[in-house]
Amino acid sequence: MTQTPVPYLFLRGGSSRGPYFNRADLPEDRDTLSELLMAVVGAGHSYNVDGIGGGTAVTTKVAMLSPSDDPDCDVDYFFAQVAVEKREVDYKPTCGNMLVGVGPAAIEMGLVPVTGDETRVRIHAVNTGARVEAIVQTPGGKVRYDGDTAIDGVPGTAAPVQLQFLDVVGTSCGALLPTGNARDVIDGLAVTCIDVAMPMMIARAEDVGLTGYETPEELDNNTALMDRLEAIRLKAGEMMGLGDVRQSVTPKIGLLSKPRHGGAISARYFMPWKCHPTMAVTGSQCIASCALTPGTVAEGLVDRPEGNPALMRIEHPSGHIDVTVDYSVGPEGFDLRSAGLIRTARLIARGELMVPAGILPGKKEKAA
Numbered sequence: 001m002t003q004t005p006v007p008y009l010f011l012r013g014g015s016s017r018g019p020y021f022n023r024a025d026l027p028e029d030r031d032t033l034s035e036l037l038m039a040v041v042g043a044g045h046s047y048n049v050d051g052i053g054g055g056t057a058v059t060t061k062v063a064m065l066s067p068s069d070d071p072d073c074d075v076d077y078f079f080a081q082v083a084v085e086k087r088e089v090d091y092k093p094t095c096g097n098m099l100v101g102v103g104p105a106a107i108e109m110g111l112v113p114v115t116g117d118e119t120r121v122r123i124h125a126v127n128t129g130a131r132v133e134a135i136v137q138t139p140g141g142k143v144r145y146d147g148d149t150a151i152d153g154v155p156g157t158a159a160p161v162q163l164q165f166l167d168v169v170g171t172s173c174g175a176l177l178p179t180g181n182a183r184d185v186i187d188g189l190a191v192t193c194i195d196v197a198m199p200m201m202i203a204r205a206e207d208v209g210l211t212g213y214e215t216p217e218e219l220d221n222n223t224a225l226m227d228r229l230e231a232i233r234l235k236a237g238e239m240m241g242l243g244d245v246r247q248s249v250t251p252k253i254g255l256l257s258k259p260r261h262g263g264a265i266s267a268r269y270f271m272p273w274k275c276h277p278t279m280a281v282t283g284s285q286c287i288a289s290c291a292l293t294p295g296t297v298a299e300g301l302v303d304r305p306e307g308n309p310a311l312m313r314i315e316h317p318s319g320h321i322d323v324t325v326d327y328s329v330g331p332e333g334f335d336l337r338s339a340g341l342i343r344t345a346r347l348i349a350r351g352e353l354m355v356p357a358g359i360l361p362g363k364k365e366k367a368a
Contacts (some may be wrong), residue, residue, distance in 0.1 A: 004360045005352035006036070009108055013101030014343045015153040015278045015318075016058040019353065020105040023066035023078060027360065033080075034089040037062050039355045041082040048084060052353070057249075057271045060084050063098045065106055073124040073131060075106045081249050092172070092242075093198060093250045094127040096281025100161050101345040103134035104143045108347065114138045128171035130197065135162040145346045152319025153278030158344035165285060165339045168197040172250065176334060178240040182295030186232045186239075192296040193240050193251070196289040196336060198282035201236040202254040204297050205268065212257025212266055216275035216317050219268060226273065229253055233272055252280070254287055258301050263313035263320050265291045265302045279316040285339045288312040288323045293334040309340075 009020040019040060027033050038044070041060045042051020053060040064078040077099060081090040103121035106112040112121050117139045123132040137144040137159040147159030169176050173195040183190050192202045205212030208225060219225065233253055237245030245251065253270035260266060269276040269283045276283070291302040291312065305311055309326040324340040 002357045003354040004357050005354055006040075006360075008351065008353050009105050009347060010052070010349040011101035011105055012154070012346045012348060013063070013099065014097030014151065014281055014345070016061050016095060016097035017054070017348065018059065018061040018063065018098060019052065020063045020065060020101060022109055022111070023064045023076070026064060030091075032359065036355055036359050037080055037082050037089050038087050039359060040353055043082050043089075044085065044087045046085050053082065053084065055084060057081070057084060057274060058097070058277065061095055061098050063095075063102060063105065065102060065109060065111060067111055068124045070124050073122045074112050075102065075121060076124050076126050077102045078126040088247060090247070090249050091127060092248050094125045094130070094282060096163075096197065096283075096285070097343070099123065099125065099132060099281065100134075100163065100343040103136040103161060104145075104345050104347065107136060107138065107143050108350075114141045128168070128197070130168045130171050131166045133164045133166070137161075143347070147344070149342065149344050151344055152316070152321065154344065158346055160342050161345055163281070163341045163343060165197060165341075168285060168339065169289075169336050170195050171197070172199045173240045173242065176289070176293070176336075182293060183297060184236075184239065186235050187228075189232055190297055191232065191236060192290055192298070193236050194286055194290050194293070194296070195240070197285040197339070198280065199240055199242065199251040200254050200283065200286045200290075201233055201251045202256060202287065202290050202297055204301065205255040205257040208255065210255065212255055212268065213260065214268070216268075216277050219270075219275040229270070230273070252283055254283065254290070256287070256290075256298055256301050259303055259313075259315050261315055261320070263303070263315040264288070264305060265298060265312075266315040269316070275317070278318045279314060279321045281321075281341060281343065284314050284321045284323050284341070285325075287314055288325050288339065289327075289334065289336055292325065292327060292329070294329065
């Protein structure tokens with residue numbers, strides 16, 4: 001049997017991990033690309049036993065990088081969410097946690113040169129059109145991974161990666177509030193449909209009979225809840241202009257409750273068919289924006305911080321995530337200028353991934 005090697009880097013970005021590829025090493029055809037990514041991850045098995053996926057939605061993610069044609073950006077970041085148990089790939093969303101690793105990976109791949117002890121990498125998120133600036137630690141001309149920065153949901157500490165998100169409002173649906181309303185009622189449940197970095201359908205935990213402080217395992221095992229939320233999500237997707245979202249991970253789902261540990265708000269984020277063990281970077285921006293927008297389902301739950309930019313601390317199952325939001329609220333509503341976060345990344349492996357030779361018949365094969 002012969003297989004085809006594909007160069008890759010394997011990084012943890014934030015609280016997710018997955019392979020990072022140079023887009024030039026992958027097929028252009030979307031169907032062929034999907035076959036390759038499913039083979040890489042091992043999609044179609046709960047353990048992803050025939051690939052490098054980890055059996056969860058946060059470990060079946062793929063980042064693909066290439067030089068950007070945008071004069072304001074250095075690198076294009078194309079994201080794919082590969083399903084765990086199904087043979088499916090979703091190219092609609094982006095992933096903010098995997099984006100944390102884009103700067104380090106782009107430097108490691110030689111797509112972006114080191115410019116000093118810190119290197120700024122200007123990123124174009126292809127899936128949504130957003131722009132992100134990442135500041136990567138590069139003392140001595142190399143990416144630094146060790147450091148003193150800790151993020152909840154990831155053990156240990158590492159070097160910080162500073163992220164500044166720009167142009168993230170309405171990237172998928174065309175507007176902050178795609179339905180035109182701060183609140184809608186779908187099947188008796190009040191929800192806010194909002195698009196900031198990630199389109200989301202957000203509700204109050206108490207309105208679905210929860211405290212909002214349940215563990216991800218408790219929520220995943222509540223089949224009645226998950227079935228109800230999915231039925232409402234499908235209708236929300238149509239109302240948001242996303243069409244039939246049965247095979248798509250967007251819009252994501254958020255459930256909000258009052259903070260318990262000094263934060264601005266407490267949240268549970270769904271991906272959407274399982275609860276996230278921590279919090280998505282994109283989801284944190286969307287939830288922070290929901291909390292700051294007048295009239296949404298967050299009203300009465302949020303402990304709004306003083307000043308602007310505002311540090312929004314969102315409590316999640318593993319701790320909290322801090323989002324610095326530069327915004328204004330005027331006659332035309334909420335206006336987000338930028339959102340900043342500090343996360344970490346680590347290079348775990350580099351080399352070649354082997355895929356069945358039939359997927360890339362034109363590539364050089366290697367005996368396995």
